[in-house]
Amino acid sequence: MTIASVDRTIQLITTGETVGSTCSPDLATAPWEFDSGTPGYGPGSSMGDVIPTGSPRQGELPERYRTAFTEELRASIRAAKETLGDRVLVLGHFYQRDEVLQHADFVGDSFQLAQAARSHPEAEAIVFCGVHFMAETADLLSGPEQAVILPNLAAGCSMADMADIDSVTECWEQLEDLYGTEPDADGRVPVIPVTYMNSSAALKGFCGEHGGIVCTSSNAETVLEWAFERGQRVLFFPDQHLGRNTAKAMGVSLEQMPMWNPRKPLGGSTAEELDDARVILWHGFCSVHRRFTVDQIATARIEHPGVRVIVHPECPMPVVDAADEYGSTDYIRKAIAAAPAGSTFAIGTEINLVQRLAAQHPEHTIFCLDPVVCPCSTMYRIHSGYLAWVLEGLVGTAERPAEVINRITVSADVAGHALVALERMLAAKPPASVVEPVETPVVAAPGVSRADTVVSAEA
Numbered sequence: 001m002t003i004a005s006v007d008r009t010i011q012l013i014t015t016g017e018t019v020g021s022t023c024s025p026d027l028a029t030a031p032w033e034f035d036s037g038t039p040g041y042g043p044g045s046s047m048g049d050v051i052p053t054g055s056p057r058q059g060e061l062p063e064r065y066r067t068a069f070t071e072e073l074r075a076s077i078r079a080a081k082e083t084l085g086d087r088v089l090v091l092g093h094f095y096q097r098d099e100v101l102q103h104a105d106f107v108g109d110s111f112q113l114a115q116a117a118r119s120h121p122e123a124e125a126i127v128f129c130g131v132h133f134m135a136e137t138a139d140l141l142s143g144p145e146q147a148v149i150l151p152n153l154a155a156g157c158s159m160a161d162m163a164d165i166d167s168v169t170e171c172w173e174q175l176e177d178l179y180g181t182e183p184d185a186d187g188r189v190p191v192i193p194v195t196y197m198n199s200s201a202a203l204k205g206f207c208g209e210h211g212g213i214v215c216t217s218s219n220a221e222t223v224l225e226w227a228f229e230r231g232q233r234v235l236f237f238p239d240q241h242l243g244r245n246t247a248k249a250m251g252v253s254l255e256q257m258p259m260w261n262p263r264k265p266l267g268g269s270t271a272e273e274l275d276d277a278r279v280i281l282w283h284g285f286c287s288v289h290r291r292f293t294v295d296q297i298a299t300a301r302i303e304h305p306g307v308r309v310i311v312h313p314e315c316p317m318p319v320v321d322a323a324d325e326y327g328s329t330d331y332i333r334k335a336i337a338a339a340p341a342g343s344t345f346a347i348g349t350e351i352n353l354v355q356r357l358a359a360q361h362p363e364h365t366i367f368c369l370d371p372v373v374c375p376c377s378t379m380y381r382i383h384s385g386y387l388a389w390v391l392e393g394l395v396g397t398a399e400r401p402a403e404v405i406n407r408i409t410v411s412a413d414v415a416g417h418a419l420v421a422l423e424r425m426l427a428a429k430p431p432a433s434v435v436e437p438v439e440t441p442v443v444a445a446p447g448v449s450r451a452d453t454v455v456s457a458e459a
């Protein structure tokens with residue numbers, strides 16, 4: 001039996017069964033310990049980020065789920081899924097831990113999973129093992145009678161939380177004071193808002209209402225082209241790095257990309273800088289991808305001559321510039337799958353995905369650029385204890401009627417505008433395909449049973 005609260009790799013490091021270090025000793029602590037304590041994102045890469053006061057909080061998880069062993073939780077989840085059949089759809093993000101992902105019917109990035117939600121109208125409940133903004137998007141794209149469930153309400157996203165509707169509205173008003181709303185001679189309006197998928201439904205709604213659009217890390221360039229055709233400048237939020245890396249690749253100079261810090265007048269830029277801007281970058285970032293450095297790439301090249309370095313576009317610009325390639329999680333997966341056997345990859349993205357790719361591709365050498373094990377702390381909040389809780393809630397018992405726990409609902413006034421922004425994105429580029437699950441065994445670590453290491457979904 002294994003302790004249910006501790007991630008497999010972290011457990012092996014803390015027990016000395018494998019070498020390595022973690023970014024926080026708290027990673028060996030169960031996520032429910034953070035539900036009732038000081039509000040925060042929990043241990044992991046975004047633990048230092050400030051959680052907004054209005055963020056949803058998870059109530060106490062019933063004791064049975066906190067004290068169960070891994071195998072008990074796994075059996076409970078499987079039994080509940082079997083009872084529910086097609087009535088429930090479990091979606092798992094690439095960055096989730098394997099203990100959760102093995103129960104997913106579909107695995108993918110946030111948009112692929114939202115598409116999976118949309119293409120399964122028979123499911124009465126969609127359990128989204130990801131973070132809050134992803135569950136909101138699934139709710140937007142699924143039917144009104146379908147319930148989207150987030151197993152742990154505290155699973156937010158620190159990057160998404162860096163841009164809230166009040167700050168963006170305030171920014172918009174300042175830009176309107178400077179530039180008004182009238183289009184120029186070419187029909188381009190002064191500013192087009194573009195939000196990354198990693199944002200609240202309220203911001204997607206803001207974009208829909210103000211002539212803007214949503215983008216993903218896969219289609220950011222297509223979306224920026226769309227926006228440049230319609231606007232003199234773009235307001236891009238919340239991720240400065242995706243905006244900067246994408247616009248730079250399109251030939252926009254750094255001088256034409258001033259930053260907007262919501263805590264400063266005019267975002268900390270001068271009116272002249274904003275006049276000349278092509279892209280105004282919101283001061284947001286992903287704490288997971290910000291950990292990658294140029295020095296790590298240099299070390300990887302010394303220690304592994306011929307290594308292919310691929311990083312995610314949420315990484316800082318110097319890291320993207322120093323890498324061989326950059327691209328979305330889907331791009332990284334496909335690049336590894338297409339490479340000749342014997343290739344060596346250093347990957348700059350979330351550790352759970354990198355470890356899974358390494359296990360799925362024993363023909364390659366694959367490692368994370370960051371030698372410290374440090375998962376996305378907001379994804380970490382989803383644990384199989386919470387998954388068992390919400391699934392058994394849907395089943396109900398003789399003593400407890402079936403119930404929908406932790407439903408995520410986007411209000412109708414926001415949903416209408418948000419769908420407009422999403423539809424504009426879909427019209428700008430056809431959607432990517434959804435990833436189907438496959439049984440993929442991974443190499444068992446010493447002292448760990450093979451059953452503990454089976455990943456039952458493509459990543």
Ligand code: SF4
Nearest residue numbers: 157158159286288376
């Ligand atoms: S990896 Fe970064 S952007 Fe993705 S959910 Fe975690 S904090 Fe948010």
